[in-house]
Every structure is written in structure tokens, then in C-alpha cells.
Amino acid sequence: MPTTGNLILDTVLYTLVKFAGFVLVFAMGVATVLTWLERKYSAVLQNRIGPNRANFGKFRLGGLLHMIADPIKMLFKEDFTPDTPNPWMFRLAPFVAFVPALVVFSVIPFGPGEKMMVANTELGILFIFAIASLNVYGAVMGAWASNNKWSLMGGLRISAQMISYEVAIGLTLCGIFMIYGSTDLQDIVVQQGQLLWGMVPAWGIVTQPVAFVLYLACAIAENKRAPFDVAEAEAELTAGYWTEYSAMGFGLLAISEFVEVVLIGCLGATLFLGGWQIPGVHGDSVPLVALQIGAFLFKALFLIWLQMTIRWTLPRFRYDQVMRLGWRILLPLALVNLVGTGIVLTLIDRK
């Protein structure tokens, strides 16, 4: 019989292995590929060629090696610390921005069953909100500790923008909790496997179409990417909150943005596109589970593609437009959606 100590050790080891597999391999892997893919994709759709020079001898692989060359370059660059009263805070900021983005992957169900998520917790989406909100501290700390006016203005914009959209995204997702009656992501995904009226899968996008659009808008805004990248705004603020960062400090801030892109894709797929559910496919044999994991990854990648395309389509909003969109359009819409969902649910319950 295993002792309690062994049991805890086993659990910890098992969790670490799962964390390494899902978060470090999948999330970081996709984010790393995105650093190249985003540049290549934007180049091709703008009639350019994009990065294609990094090579091993004759093998260029269409520039795919840039995703290896870039981190190497960043590791060897001068790690500049500006003349600031808070150098330790300046150093800490990239980590504060980077770590929460990775940790939130723990509660995403990559496939059916407990084994397919790192931490099976009933908190689920609340955990994501709690941890992902810490992200803003990283950016704001970095901006403030940079002792640079551009950075400071970028930091002010981020804090206002992220807090505004946090409200809207929270209210938006409340509709999902009301319909599925749970904050446990695995539970929500399982319920999305049901059929509505015997034919349409009960995915979040079917039951909450307005919420899906609101989620996408708010999530992109929270990730401070174009068209909501007023915090970076290279035309106005040099590079906004990361003006002073160089070498791997900049690398961490940049990769945390890509990790969040992956996170928004995974969370959107989980909540709105039925997670690992394939309509009409049920069962827990190994090939089926593999297929379902594949379905989840496909849905997540689709949302990542959608974010990328939106980013390269829309121009940046003005700062006041961002605020107006958040408080005067998205927030009221989220509230209306919430009230409407409540009324419909009450009517259905009465029958």
C-alpha cells in the first residue's frame, strides 16, 4: 500500500508531467510557431514574402527556422536596464506577465475525462479570470518601472482598457454559466455534447451567439493586440509599455502575448465551439479520444487563425473609441444578453 507521502509525490509528479505535456509542449509550442506564422501570414496577405532567410545550410523550410533563430538572437542581445528607481520591478514584470498566461491552461480540458486536464477543479472559468487578470500587473509594472513617459502612457492605457474589458467579458460569460449551470469547464464541454431539438449540437455558439462575438471582441481587447493595441501604439507611443525592454525581457512579453492568443483560442473553443465534442461521436476508446483531442486542437487553431486575421484586417481604434466601445456598447450588450438569457431560461423552466 502506498504511503500518503508517496501518494502526494505521485500526484505532484503526475500533475507536473501533464503540465509539461499540455502547457509547455502544446501552448508554448503553438505560441512559438505563431511568432513565425504571424509574420509569414501577414506578409503573404499583404503581397509580401515574409521571413525566409534563416537556414541550416541549404534548408530554409520557408523561414520556419526563424522561430528558433529569434530566441537565440534575443538570448545573446544586450539586456538593457534603464535608469530607473525600481530595477528589480523592471526585471520582474515580464515574468508577472508571462507566468499567469501559462498557468491558466491548467483548467482547459484538452480531451474527455480528468486525465485530459492538468487540474480538475470546479472553479474552472473563475480560476482563469482570477489568474489571467494578474497579467495586467506585469504590463503595468513594466510600464511604470521603465521610467519612460511613453511606457507610462502605455501602462495607463492598458490598465484602463483591461479593467474595462474585464467587466464586459465577465458579464458575457455569465450567460454560459447560466445555461450550463456550471463553472467547471469539463462539465460545460460534456453538456455541449447534447443535441438541441434533436439535431443542432448545444454548443455555446448556438445557445449564446451574441456572447461569442462579445467574447471575441473583449478577449482580443484584453490581449491588447490590434485593433485594440492602443497600449503599444507604435505610431504614438514608440512601443508603449515595452519600449525599454530588450533581449529576453522583450521576448517574454512578446511570447506571453502569443500564449494568450492560444489561450483565447482554447477557451473560446471550450466555451463556444463544444470543446473536444464532435457531434454524433460518443465513446471512450483510445482512437476516439485521440480524434476528440484532434477536434479540440482544430477548433482552437481555427479561433487562433480568426484572431490573426482580424488583427491584420482592422486598423487600430483610437483610445477614446476603445473606451467607448467597451463601456457604451459591449458592456450594455453583455448586460442585455445576460437579462435575455435569464428571461428565456425562466420561460423554459415554467413549461
Added chain:
Amino acid sequence: MAKLTNRIQPDMIMQSYLVEAFKGVALVTRQFARNLFGRKDIVTVQYPEDRRPYTPRFRGKHLLTKRADDQVRCVACMLCSTACPANCITIVAAEHQDKDIEKYPTTFEIDLLKCIYCGFCEEACPCDAIRMDSGVHTLPTLTRRDQKSGKIDLLGLAKLSTSAQGGEFRAHDHAGTQHGQSTPH
């Protein structure tokens, strides 16, 4: 007269931004697919391998021309360095062994960092000895010293010139030719 502007009056659907955003996404995706699979609209020139041709009138890095016997054509008359508005040409002259040729340059140095590529030197030259039709533009170097183009370097791009030496104007030779082109002797 008032300026005429033709502005689109946005209706409700346009102002909601949603439809327009998805139209934009569709447009971008169509262009992406076309560049990836179909007719490529890509305009990038892969620079060091492919180069766009310069016009024949492009003023590039200077070159010194040679005579038929491979000697430098320049007779060190200093007209180019006098004409140069940037003062970038340094010539040190010496006697030539050949009695028919008065002088030749032992040093002919152009500081390419000072040069403004105005082309006055080739206009001033009576011997067609300095030209800027090399089609090479000045490349970056690691030190300032490397930007001083010496005689050897200038001869490296050398072309054979067969135009009339000495600068005397002979109407029948030059009839119908443009400046800058060498005239068959």
C-alpha cells in the same frame, strides 16, 4: 470653391462595425489564398539575389576608365576635383614617362562618404576618364577609411574608353552623340 469630398454616409449596419469587419476578414483571406495558391501578387524583390535594373542614367560608384593599353586615362588635370562641390576628390599628379602624355595620377582618391553623387566630376572631365555609369551603389563598410575609394578600387570597375583623348573638341567626331557616352574613335 468649396472642396468636394465624396463621403460615404454610414448606415446602422455599417456603424455596427460587425458586418464590415467580417467583410474585411473575407477580403484578407481571399487575398491570402490567392497569394498562396493562385496568381501571386507578391511584389517583394529578393534583394541580394535578384536586383531591379538601374536606368542607364543612374549615377553609381565612380570608375576610372582605361586606355587601349590598360593604362589609366586620367591625366590628373584636377578639373573634377575643382568642380566637385563636396571636395571629395584627392588627386596627386606625377610626370608620365610617355612624352605625349603630360601627367598621370599617383593617387586618385574619392571619399564616398563626402560624395553627393551630383555627377559634376564626369561632366568636368575632358578625357572621359571618370564616369559614374558603373551601376554599383556604394555599399556599407565597417570603417570610415573603407569608404575612401582609391585608384586601384576605381580601376576595378574600369571600362575601356575609346573617346578622343585630350579634350579638344572635334565636331565631326561628336556629332549626334550624347554626353556621357563614349564616342567611337
